[in-house]
Amino acid sequence: MSDVRYVTEGARAAIRRITRADGAEFVRRARESMEFHRPWLTLPTTERAYVHYIAQLERExxxxxxxxxxxTGDMVGFININNIVRGAFQCGSIGYGAFPPAAGQGYMSEALGLVLRHAFGPLGLHRVEVNIQPGNKASLGLVKRHGFRLEGFSPDFLHIEGAWRDHERWAMTSDMLDQPTGPG
Incomplete structure (x- = not known):
C-alpha cells in the first residue's frame, strides 16, 4: 500500500482522507454493516447517496x-469531524462507525486518538463533541476510554433510521487530551 497517503498512523490503525474514489468500497461495507449499525447510524448504501455524503465532507x-x-490498508471504519466552527468557538462534532468484522478489534479506539491529535493539533480546534444514543454501549465506552466528559442529554436530537433519537452529549477540550481517565 505504498501509494496510500496517511494523514497519520499508529501501531495498528491509520487515518487517511476519504475521497470520491473510495465510493464503491465504502458503499459495499456500508451495505454489509446495515444491521450492525441499526439503530445507531445510517450510512450511504447507494452510489448516489455516497456522492451526497462525500460532497458534504468536501465542505470547509x-x-x-x-x-x-x-x-494492509483495509478500510475498517471512518471518523468525521462535522460542523467545524471557527472564530471564538473552534469546535467540531465527531461522528464515526466501524465496519465488521474489524469492529471491536481496537482500530477505532486507536484511530479516534489519532483524529483527536489532528483536531487539536493541525486543525487548531479547542473542543470536540460527540453525540451518542444512550443505548450504544460500544460508542459510550469509546469516548469514556478517551476521557470525554458527559455534558448533557438532548431529547429528539438526531433523525436516524426514521425516528428522532435521544442523545447524550460528550465533549473534550484540547487540555483534556491524554489526561488519565481513572479506573474503568
Missing amino acids: DREGFLVCARE
Missing part, C-alpha cells in the same frame, strides 16, 4: 477520514 467545515488497518 468538515473533515472526513477513513480508518485503515495500517499494515
Whole structure:
C-alpha cells in the first residue's frame, strides 16, 4: 500500500482522507454493516447517496477520514469531524462507525486518538463533541476510554433510521487530551 497517503498512523490503525474514489468500497461495507449499525447510524448504501455524503465532507467545515488497518490498508471504519466552527468557538462534532468484522478489534479506539491529535493539533480546534444514543454501549465506552466528559442529554436530537433519537452529549477540550481517565 505504498501509494496510500496517511494523514497519520499508529501501531495498528491509520487515518487517511476519504475521497470520491473510495465510493464503491465504502458503499459495499456500508451495505454489509446495515444491521450492525441499526439503530445507531445510517450510512450511504447507494452510489448516489455516497456522492451526497462525500460532497458534504468536501465542505470547509468538515473533515472526513477513513480508518485503515495500517499494515494492509483495509478500510475498517471512518471518523468525521462535522460542523467545524471557527472564530471564538473552534469546535467540531465527531461522528464515526466501524465496519465488521474489524469492529471491536481496537482500530477505532486507536484511530479516534489519532483524529483527536489532528483536531487539536493541525486543525487548531479547542473542543470536540460527540453525540451518542444512550443505548450504544460500544460508542459510550469509546469516548469514556478517551476521557470525554458527559455534558448533557438532548431529547429528539438526531433523525436516524426514521425516528428522532435521544442523545447524550460528550465533549473534550484540547487540555483534556491524554489526561488519565481513572479506573474503568
